[in-house]
Amino acid sequence: MAEFTMELxxxxxxxxxxxxxxAADVIRPAAAEWDEREETPWxxxxxxxxxxxxxxxxxxxxxxxxxxxxxxxxxxxxxWGDAGIALSIVGTGLAxxxxxxxxxxxxxxxxxxxxxxxxxxxxxxxxxSSEPDAGxxxxxxxxxxxxxxxxxxxxxNGTKTWATNGxxxxxxxxxxxxxxxLGSKGHASFIVPPGTxxxxxGQKFKKHGIRASHTAEVILDNVRVPGSCLLGGKEKxxxxxxxxRERAKAGGERVKNAAMATFEASxxxxxxxxxxxxxxxxxxxxxxxxxREQFGRPIIxxxxxxxxxxxxxxxxxxxxLLVWRASWMAINGKPFTAAEGSMSKLFASETAKKVTAxxxxxxxxxxxxxxxxxxxxxxxxxxxxxxxxxxxxQRLVIARTLAGVPIR
Ligand SMILES: Cc1cc2nc3c(=O)[nH]c(=O)nc-3n(C[C@H](O)[C@H](O)[C@H](O)COP(=O)(O)OP(=O)(O)OC[C@H]3O[C@@H](n4cnc5c(N)ncnc54)[C@H](O)[C@@H]3O)c2cc1C
Numbered sequence: 001m002a003e004f005t006m007e008l009x010x011x012x013x014x015x016x017x018x019x020x021x022x023a024a025d026v027i028r029p030a031a032a033e034w035d036e037r038e039e040t041p042w043x044x045x046x047x048x049x050x051x052x053x054x055x056x057x058x059x060x061x062x063x064x065x066x067x068x069x070x071x072x073x074x075x076x077x078x079x080w081g082d083a084g085i086a087l088s089i090v091g092t093g094l095a096x097x098x099x100x101x102x103x104x105x106x107x108x109x110x111x112x113x114x115x116x117x118x119x120x121x122x123x124x125x126x127x128x129s130s131e132p133d134a135g136x137x138x139x140x141x142x143x144x145x146x147x148x149x150x151x152x153x154x155x156x157n158g159t160k161t162w163a164t165n166g167x168x169x170x171x172x173x174x175x176x177x178x179x180x181x182l183g184s185k186g187h188a189s190f191i192v193p194p195g196t197x198x199x200x201x202g203q204k205f206k207k208h209g210i211r212a213s214h215t216a217e218v219i220l221d222n223v224r225v226p227g228s229c230l231l232g233g234k235e236k237x238x239x240x241x242x243x244x245r246e247r248a249k250a251g252g253e254r255v256k257n258a259a260m261a262t263f264e265a266s267x268x269x270x271x272x273x274x275x276x277x278x279x280x281x282x283x284x285x286x287x288x289x290x291x292r293e294q295f296g297r298p299i300i301x302x303x304x305x306x307x308x309x310x311x312x313x314x315x316x317x318x319x320x321l322l323v324w325r326a327s328w329m330a331i332n333g334k335p336f337t338a339a340e341g342s343m344s345k346l347f348a349s350e351t352a353k354k355v356t357a358x359x360x361x362x363x364x365x366x367x368x369x370x371x372x373x374x375x376x377x378x379x380x381x382x383x384x385x386x387x388x389x390x391x392x393x394q395r396l397v398i399a400r401t402l403a404g405v406p407i408r
Contacts, residue, residue, distance in 0.1 A: 002067045006324065022048070028081045031082035034082075034211070034212035035376050038206065049116070053089065056113070065331070068324070068332065071272065072269065072275075072324055075275075079274075080280045083277050084213045085213075086276070088124070088165075092115050096125060099112055107191065114171050115171045117170065125171045126169035126171075128160035128163040130162045130163070143159070143175070144178075153227060154224070157222060161217045163216060164215055168201070176189075181245075185240075190231065192223060193229065198220060198222050202218065204216040267389065268341055270388045271326070272348070274349045275348050277384070278348075278351050281374050282312045284373060284377075285312070288362060308358050316355060320348075337401070342398050343394070349391060353381045357378055
C-alpha cells in the first residue's frame with residue numbers, strides 16, 4: 001500500500017506540467033468558441049489523441065497510479081482548461097472504466113479500442129444509466145434486458161437520458177434490469193456495438209453549462225446484442241444474481257451496502273474536476289484583483305476583496321485534500337467508513353459553485369460578461385452538484401453511513 005502523500009513525485013509533476021500545457025495552449029483558447037457552438041469539439045479531442053491524452057493507455061496509467069493521485073491530478077488540470085471540452089475528452093474514459101471494471105479480458109480488448117478510435121479517426125463512448133424516472137433513484141430503472149436463449153442474444157428496450165456522448169458514441173455501455181426483484185443488484189451492463197439497429201439518439205439537451213459536452217437521450221427499441229456483449233459474461237451474472245437473491249432473503253442489508261464502494265471510488269474524480277474549475281476562476285479573480293484599480297489603488301487592497309480571495313483559496317485547497325485522501329483510499333482498498341468519497345465530491349462541487357460566483361463578484365461588470373471566462377466557469381460549475389449523485393444524495397450517503405443505516 002502506498003503511503004498517503006500530499007507531494008507529487010517527479011514523474012507526476014512532469015505529467016501535470018504536460019497536461020497543464022495542453023490545457024493552457026489548446027483547451028482554454030478554444031473554450032469560448034465551443035461553449036457558444038454547443039457542439040462536441042472534435043478537433044480538440046483529435047489534438048488530445050495525437051499527443052496521447054485521449055487514449056486508454058493514458059487513462060489506465062493514471063487510474064492505476066498506486067498513490068491514487070494520478071486521476072485527480074489529471075482531472076484538475078484538464079478541467080482547469082475548460083470543463084465542457086475536458087468532459088468531451090474524459091467522457092469516454094467513464095464508459096471505458098465500466099468495461100475495465102466489469103468486462104472480461106476479451107471484452108476489454110475488443111471494445112475499448114473501438115471507444116477511442118485513433119488520432120486520424122477519433123471516436124467517443126457513452127455510459128447510459130440514468131432514465132427519465134430513475135435519476136437519483138437508480139433502483140427504479142425500467143430499461144429491460146431479456147435473454148433470447150435460442151439466439152444467444154439480449155434484447156434491450158427502454159429510454160436512457162442525460163447520456164454524455166449519447167447517440168454520437170461509437171460504443172454505448174447500457175445498464176439495464178435483468179431481475180426487477182433485486183433493485184440495483186438486478187442490473188447488468190451491456191455493450192451496444194457501433195451501428196446496432198434500434199439504438200437512436202433522442203433529444204439533445206441545450207444546457208446551462210459544459211455546453212461543449214454533448215448530452216442526449218438514447219432510445220433503445222428492440223436492440224439485439226450478442227450474448228458476448230453482456231459485461232462479465234452470463235455465468236458470472238447468474239452467480240451474482242443467485243448470491244443477491246440469497247442475501248435479499250437474509251435481510252438485504254449486505255446487498256444494499258455492497259453498491260456503495262463503487263460510487264465512493266469514482267466520486268473523487270468528479271471532485272477533482274470541480275477543483276479544476278474552481279482553481280481556474282480563482283486565478284482569474286486573483287489576477288484581476290491585483291490589476292484592477294478603483295479609488296486610486298488595486299481592488300485587492302480592500303479587505304472585502306482580499307478576504308474573499310483568502311476564503312476561495314482556503315476552500316479550494318481543502319477540497320483538493322479531501323479529493324486526494326479519498327482517491328488514495330480508493331486505490332488502496334481502504335474502507336470508506338465515513339463515506340469519504342462522497343464527502344470529497346460534496347465539498348469540492350459546492351466549493352466550485354461558490355468560488356466561481358465569488359470570482360464574478362470580484363470582476364464586477366466584466367465578470368458578468370462573456371468577454372471574461374468566469375461567467376462560463378460559473379455556469380459550468382453548476383453541473384458538479386448534480387451529476388454522479390447530487391449534493392443531497394452525497395449528504396444522504398454520508399449521513400446514513402455515519403448512522404449505520406443501509407444505503408439504498
Ligand atoms: C450534463 C449532464 C451529464 C450527465 N451525464 C450522464 C451520463 O453520462 N450517464 C448517466 O447515466 N447519467 C448522466 N447524467 C445524469 C445525472 O447523473 C443525473 O441527472 C443525477 O443523478 C440526478 O438525477 P435527476 O436529474 O433525475 O434528478 P432527481 O433525482 O429527480 O433529483 C431532483 C432533485 O431532488 C433531490 N432529491 C432526490 N432524491 C432525494 C432524496 N432522497 N433526498 C433529498 N433530495 C433528493 C435531488 O438532490 C435534486 O435536487 C448527467 C446529467 C447531466 C445534467
